[in-house]
Amino acid sequence: MTQFLLIAIVVMIFVVIFQIAKASEYVSVLKGEEKARKQTNKINAFMLISFLIVGLIGVWWCNDLFFGRTLFPQGAASEMGQKIDLMLYITIGVTGVVFVITQILLFWFAFKYQEKDDRKAYYFPHNTKLELLWTTVPAIFLTVLVVFGLKYWFKITSDAPKDAVVVEVTGHQFGWEFRYPGADGILGKKDYKLTKGANGLGVNFDDEASHDDIHVSTTMHIPVNRPVKFVINAQDVIHDVGLTAFRIKMDAVPGIPTTLWFTPLYTTEEMKVRTGNPNYVYEISCDQMCGKGHFSMRGVIIVESEADYKKWLATQEPEYFTIFPDKKPKTDTPAVADSSAKPAPFAAMVDKK
């Protein structure tokens, strides 16, 4: 019943608007079309200038409302991310000035040069100097932005430092798997054709390097203030490792491993304080459409102190032993990385197949 009422009201509103519109057409015929047209012209000119003023105030207000929620004021949580933030502010500054000037000119000209009986339009078909001016000025500004951008682009995409913690990230419908190389610092080889049952990642356990590898799902631990390198895979369709707090992301493509690296600056606990949100947690969002569960493909990153990270790593059992419990050494010494663990050489990552 309420739905019916709602539809009736909507239809009524439409009919009323239509009747007004129809009536105004008749009125304009009665009043003289020229006169009516000039009146509407004035109203629209006034509307345009009002839109400009209210709009610019609205832009300010909107910024006031939402900028805080973007968590940008807190700054990025990675070293490179902070530089990206700076670059973003500079770009906002440059484009913001252009935005305000051009929008003011657009609506101000429209208002100022509205049709008047005593005005004649000024015949001004072209002016080479002006045109050269607004070709070169934008070109110069853009050159600056390009140079700045490319400098960071090459830094972001450069090879990870040698001491980086390596984690293999695998996306699948709809979740994340993480693999740590273990004490030997080498990830064991994989072959997707071995993916079966408990061996969800298709690890080739004939490769001894795989025997100390640690496999965890959904939640990853990494140490603070140390470069972390992700080696990224996907099992079924394209996913994307989105790390908004660190200002970085990278696609996970089946058959084509990719990498990214960053240096986290704050532990999860520190971020809870910085954001004032006691539930804050670093999240991995899947940023590439991957099917019906795309929106729920959530991973969690716990950034913690080096000591806590090591402690956590020590409690993890290598995947080899969870799959083949009979191979577990009788003495209950956990096979984990000690503090002298060598980071994985990059070649081993690439050669994982």
Next chain:
Amino acid sequence: MSTTAVLHGEDIHAAHDAAHEHHHHETFISKYVFSQDHKMIAKQFLITGMIWAIIGGLFSVLFRLQLGYPESTFPWLEDLLGHWAKGGKLQPEFYYALVTMHGTILVFFVLTAGLSGTFANFLIPLQIGARDMASPMLNMLSYWFFFTASIIMFASLFVQTGPASGGWTIYPPLSALGDASSGSKIGMDLWLASMAMFIVSSLLGGLNYISTILNLRTKGMSMTRMPLTIWAILFTAILGVLSFPVLLSGAILLLFDRNLGTSFFLSDIVVNGKILPNEGGSAILFQHLFWFLGHPEVYIIILPAMGISSEVMSVNSRKPIFGYMAMVGSMFAIAILAFLVWAHHMFVTGLNPFLGAFFVLLTLLIAVPSAIKVFNWLTTLWRGNIRFTVGMLFSIGFVSMFISGGLTGIFLGNSSLDIHLHDTYFIIAHFHIVMGVAGFFGMFAGVYHWFPKMYGRFLNSTLGYIHFWVTLIGAYLIFWPMHYEGLAGMPRRYYDFSGWESFKMFAELNQFISFVSILVFAAQLLFVFNFFYSIFKGRRVTSENPWGSNTLEWTTPVNAGHGNWPGEIPEVYRGAYDYGKDGRDFIPQTEPVGENESHH
């Protein structure tokens, strides 16, 4: 030029035919259905486009309901959609189908076919002074291929497993594997078949537009005297003809991968516990093929809108468009660059960083011709004597939107910033403003401006003004705040954000956006109503040239028949923009240059 002489002969012949037109009895079918008159074909494109726009818009309202009110249920949705909205709540599969179809419909069926199809067909012969297109038959086929594409796409909405749901960019492997998504079953094959038809339509149209513009201009209509609308359409057609075939090839390879067991885009895949035998393909290859069309596609949408807005702004400012040659030159530059920037959609695919650097450079280069265009539009308004017709308001709105959306392109084109903003609501805001809303505004400007030429009647202007103001304000209210969601990293194509610590702070904003989008959609229905009502009951056009315009279409009779001019095609003596010259309000292109006329 020898072609001119030949043309002239044909003109007389055609004029002769036109004179005899009254004696022929045209059947309903030959006049309204399988018509070869470019004006009727234009109207067919426009009305089909409008129907698609309503469907595509309605889809966005449905998925905005989910985004705005993820906790609520709407029992009437279940009555309407059955198991797609079990318990009154859109199912994720269907949400993604809606998102996909919304994108596909609006980008291709509305803003490509509906915009180019309408105005290229309508304006080319009328503005260059031709009886019809170079090949009216191909032109008719172009519409009917589009119609076939429409039928197939529409049918795909009703298959049991649902229409394509992998996003309008249909990236494989998701789109290639029925096991990965129910939308990648028969719905995806229908999508590809429909797009193949669509591409054929677009090619037939494009070839026809190019050959007509190059060959059938009336005497005196040199290239540099053509209105900017025609230039814009020419560049659009060239872009389409050169880039759509690449998408077609991608679509065909994808069909092979789906149905014939090839591995162009597939490698190392375990889906649903099944180990696929495909090895050696590259999922990224498809993205290159897709974006080689996909990027020019956005210029295929925006160039006609630019051309229309330029024309409408000049007429209603009573001033020449500022810097005609610079306008043509910048469109040419945009058309060239359009082919060289596609990989800026792929900065996070693991692209070679060195290659990425070139795409950054070339992408940001596009800002230069874009800036030239904006400043030239502003200067066109400067010291004009502006009449705010509804078409003019939409043109001003177009420039405003083009500025807002264009500037955010500078963020996204710069790869290091794009890494953060990629696939977030920032990009949604960017392309909806600069391509969606601006494209629509250009289209609306064109419809309001040329409606009198199409139907011999005016659209109701009060309804037009309401339509404009609600749409302009609403579009900014919808898309401006989305930039902030994007800065926070809120990913696009999410069905529900409530499970995310990083993104759930925008719930109220999403609700607000959804509410406004329903209002804006309602305003579009007002336009649709105005359109159909005015075809039959609108105020009649009494003079041939109601806007005081220079271009040739306004020298034809109010209700021009097939062949456009009852007598000979007029000869052209000047460019299209002699407004306010030597103190005269306007000087039509058909008026010979006077002895004492000043050279500008």
